Amino acid sequence: MPAPARAFSHPALAALAFLLALAAALPTNAQDALKSARWLAARLPAITVLDVREKAAFRRGHIPGALNIPFSAPLWRTKKYGVPGYLPAPQTLARALGRHGLSRATPLIIVSAGGSTASLARAARVFWSLRLLGHERLWLLDGGMTGWRGRLRPGPQKRRKPARYAPRPDLSILATLEQTQDALDNNVPPIDARDMDHFYGYRNDLDNEDGGTILDAVNVPAAALLDGKGRFLPPAALREAFAGRGAVLDQGRLVTFSTWGVRAAVDWFALHEILHIPDARLYDGSLAEWAAEGMDLYDSTDGMGGVIGG
DSSP: OOOOOOOOOHHHHHHHHHHHHHHHHSOOOTTSOEEOHHHHHTTTTTSEEEEOSOHHHHHHOBOTTOEEOOTTSTTSOEEETTEEEEOOOHHHHHHHHHHTTOOTTSOEEEEOOOSSHHHHHHHHHHHHHHHHTTOOSEEEETTGGGGOOSOOBOSOOOOOOOOOOOOOOOGGGEEOHHHHHHHHHTTOOOEEOSOHHHHTTSSOOSSSSOOSEETTOEEOOGGGGBOTTSOBOOHHHHHHHHHTTTOOOSSSOEEEEOSSSSTHHHHHHIIIIISOOTTEEEESSHHHHHHHTTOEEEOTTSSSOOEEEO
């Protein structure tokens, strides 16, 4: 007769539950990067929450154990060639993340305030930045804090011990100016993630006088990919949103852009992480670089609806 199973002590059971939750957290790929608040709640504290809200909002209440690195923090973006908003060099960003106690192996979910396109865009841009560093155990909380129903903790975050973050850059999700031009030359129009007023040139966030968009680009506003609560639409609806606005989804490299590459991250996430299009890329310099380099723009408000610049 087999010996009876040895009973686990309560600490042992707690440790086992933690390891099981951690094991459930580890396997990740483009097929499961978007997660719900319920999924996250079942896996805490095995997953580190990276909260990208501003410090004041974080201190009013945050998910227990969360790490706060606001999107406005200088480590996420830098200025190059006189143009703002670029991703810092991978080693520079990696060292900064290590000082916050993160390594490339840290299971990490990105959390924003939620409830708006701008909020989700900031979280998606951070996700893209970390994915480019080679961070594989990485997720995005759909809807941000608006969907969280669990306990909140007020006050500042706890200090984390510094770690070594060793990046393995994945340049397959990054588009340069030359690659964006190459996509155009191959009849795959880049995707402008800004709203229609910016796309058609009625509004302009750049310092130059010229508005509009990249010549021959198509407009798929980031907001068109979300529901009324700031969550991503189902895959079929996302595909319809892209195709219905002229985006070519099955002919090679797809490039998303916006003014500084932030809202472009929403379109990129939908393409790469939800629709599983492996050659979807985000143009880091986006329209700010394109205009600064004197490339062709299309502005419907110039009186003739023709090309300006160039």
